[in-house]
Amino acid sequence: MNLSTILSRFLVFPGLLFAVPAAWFYLWVERKAMAKMQRRIGPPFMQPFFDFLKLMGKEVPARPGFSGFLMKMWPIFSVAAAAGACGLLPVIQSGAGFNGDLILLLSLLEVPSMFLIAAGFSSRSLWGEIGSAREATMNVAYNIVFLMAVIGIAVSQQTFSLQALAQSHGSILRWVAVLAILVCLPAKLHMNPFSLTNAEQEIYAGPTTEYVGAELAMFELAHGLEWVAATGLVAVLMAPMIANPSAAAAVFVALSLLVVLVLTGIAAGTARLAIDSSVRFYGQCALILIVIGVSSALLMRMKL
Amino acid sequence: MSLWKKLLCLGRRKSPWLFHMNSGSCNGCDIELIAALTPRYDAEQLGVKLEPSPRHADIICISGPVTHTALKALKTVYGQVPNPKAVVAIGSCPASTNVFIDSRVLAGPLDKHIPVDVYVPGCPPRPDAILQGVAKAAQILAERAEVESAAEAKQPQVVTQAQQTNETAEVKAQ
Numbered sequence: 001m002n003l004s005t006i007l008s009r010f011l012v013f014p015g016l017l018f019a020v021p022a023a024w025f026y027l028w029v030e031r032k033a034m035a036k037m038q039r040r041i042g043p044p045f046m047q048p049f050f051d052f053l054k055l056m057g058k059e060v061p062a063r064p065g066f067s068g069f070l071m072k073m074w075p076i077f078s079v080a081a082a083a084g085a086c087g088l089l090p091v092i093q094s095g096a097g098f099n100g101d102l103i104l105l106l107s108l109l110e111v112p113s114m115f116l117i118a119a120g121f122s123s124r125s126l127w128g129e130i131g132s133a134r135e136a137t138m139n140v141a142y143n144i145v146f147l148m149a150v151i152g153i154a155v156s157q158q159t160f161s162l163q164a165l166a167q168s169h170g171s172i173l174r175w176v177a178v179l180a181i182l183v184c185l186p187a188k189l190h191m192n193p194f195s196l197t198n199a200e201q202e203i204y205a206g207p208t209t210e211y212v213g214a215e216l217a218m219f220e221l222a223h224g225l226e227w228v229a230a231t232g233l234v235a236v237l238m239a240p241m242i243a244n245p246s247a248a249a250a251v252f253v254a255l256s257l258l259v260v261l262v263l264t265g266i267a268a269g270t271a272r273l274a275i276d277s278s279v280r281f282y283g284q285c286a287l288i289l290i291v292i293g294v295s296s297a298l299l300m301r302m303k304l
Numbered sequence: 305m306s307l308w309k310k311l312l313c314l315g316r317r318k319s320p321w322l323f324h325m326n327s328g329s330c331n332g333c334d335i336e337l338i339a340a341l342t343p344r345y346d347a348e349q350l351g352v353k354l355e356p357s358p359r360h361a362d363i364i365c366i367s368g369p370v371t372h373t374a375l376k377a378l379k380t381v382y383g384q385v386p387n388p389k390a391v392v393a394i395g396s397c398p399a400s401t402n403v404f405i406d407s408r409v410l411a412g413p414l415d416k417h418i419p420v421d422v423y424v425p426g427c428p429p430r431p432d433a434i435l436q437g438v439a440k441a442a443q444i445l446a447e448r449a450e451v452e453s454a455a456e457a458k459q460p461q462v463v464t465q466a467q468q469t470n471e472t473a474e475v476k477a478q
Contacts, residue, residue, distance in 0.1 A: 031348070035346070035348060038343050039343045040343045040346040040348060040349070041346050041348075041349040042346075042348055042349060043348050043349065043351055044318070044349070044351065046318070047318070047319070047351055050314065050315045050318040050319040050351060051315070051319045051321075051351070051353075052315075053311050053312060053314065053315030053319075054312070054315035054316050054318075054319040054362070056312075056315075057312040057315065057316070057449065058362075058386050058387070058388070059386050059387040059388070060386065061386065127357075200356050201356045204356045204357045205355070205356045205357040205359075205360060208357070208360075209356075209357045209359065210357075210359055211359065211360075212359050212360075212386045213386055216359075216360060
């Protein structure tokens with residue numbers, strides 16, 4: 001593992017240079033697929049890019065004091081964390097990973113949501129605070145399932161290295177865990193039926209209610225990058241071992257897009273659940289998957 | 305024109321985000337605005353998004369004849385939308401106060417209080433007329449980007465003054 005490999009992973013593929021256009025592309029796929037499912041024409045191909053451009057050109061009102069400074073910084077931190085999470089994905093077998101990068105990836109995936117909570121509270125908007133409180137509650141609910149699923153995989157393979165996990169062959173346990181992660185993704189990406197956080201119209205725009213122009217553009221970008229990282233994690237876990245780098249990249253993108261389409265389908269077919277139903281869903285229904293997953297992981301380990 | 309300004313024009317033309325404000329409307333125009341977003345008219349193909357927060361919006365769609373109660377909220381919302389912004393008056397009410405003309409509960413018409421860019425007349429106007437009005441407002445935003453920076457675009461011009469006065473005259477004649 002040398003510096004040039006690390007830089008190329010974080011800056012080129014699957015880092016910034018790939019992840020930013022991919023983020024816009026995934027956002028477009030999500031909106032377009034949603035439109036097609038509702039028999040609409042949907043937005044043009046470059047729509048998320050146009051939105052970003054326009055938002056960058058808007059005027060941001062002067063906000064004095066430390067909270068104004070924080071409101072400028074949260075979106076930038078979110079983008080940085082989400083882009084870092086994309087860069088960690090072991091798409092190409094370059095040997096650039098290290099033992100424990102799975103833990104770093106999980107924490108970087110959490111950071112944008114943490115900053116969204118902080119952003120809602122530092123904007124001092126009533127609606128922002130309600131959105132943040134909802135996001136915090138959902139975070140606790142789905143993360144039990146999400147983290148246990150990933151830990152189940154890691155325990156069964158006895159490693160915290162992403163590269164080793166991606167190279168190990170899948171078992172039925174792996175698919176149970178992938179299913180559990182898929183169940184958590186709608187909540188992580190604020191999609192229906194778990195779109196409580198930014199519940200459109202209901203609590204204005206949730207945590208981002210007060211955010212304007214470039215700050216909002218950065219939040220949108222961070223959201224797109226979260227899409228890339230979260231669907232990428234599933235794609236990496238599902239993908240078969242491929243030595244050829246370009247073929248591996250193509251399979252990665254195809255699998256990610258499949259996940260995006262599945263999540264959009266779920267979002268189009270469901271309505272928003274209330275907070276108690278959402279938490280109960282993760283606390284009771286989704287927990288069954290995890291009990292199966294983790295217990296079989298421990299059994300596999302005993303057999304080994 | 306620099307590349308950045310060209311891109312900015314393109315972005316503003318292609319991505320109009322709306323905030324809808326009801327200033328005492330009978331709900332007729334509001335229903336038509338929502339109808340413009342439904343699959344039959346599909347405003348999203350123009351990049352239109354109905355934004356829940358005025359802070360995110362570019363274009364404020366105002367329906368209703370502007371009652372005294374709504375006036376303060378109207379001015380607040382207008383101030384909350386960041387520059388550059390455009391105002392679309394939906395229906396005959398904000399343009400001329402329509403059948404409520406001379407009512408003592410009204411502070412309208414709308415352009416007495418905030419500058420209006422596009423009038424979409426009708427009682428209520430059809431969804432395709434609303435879409436045309438929104439597209440026109442997005443074009444106006446893009447044209448403003450050609451000539452000014454975002455900070456300078458503070459005083460929007462009323463573009464279809466003639467149309468508005470005609471309509472007022474028409475209503476008065478009735």
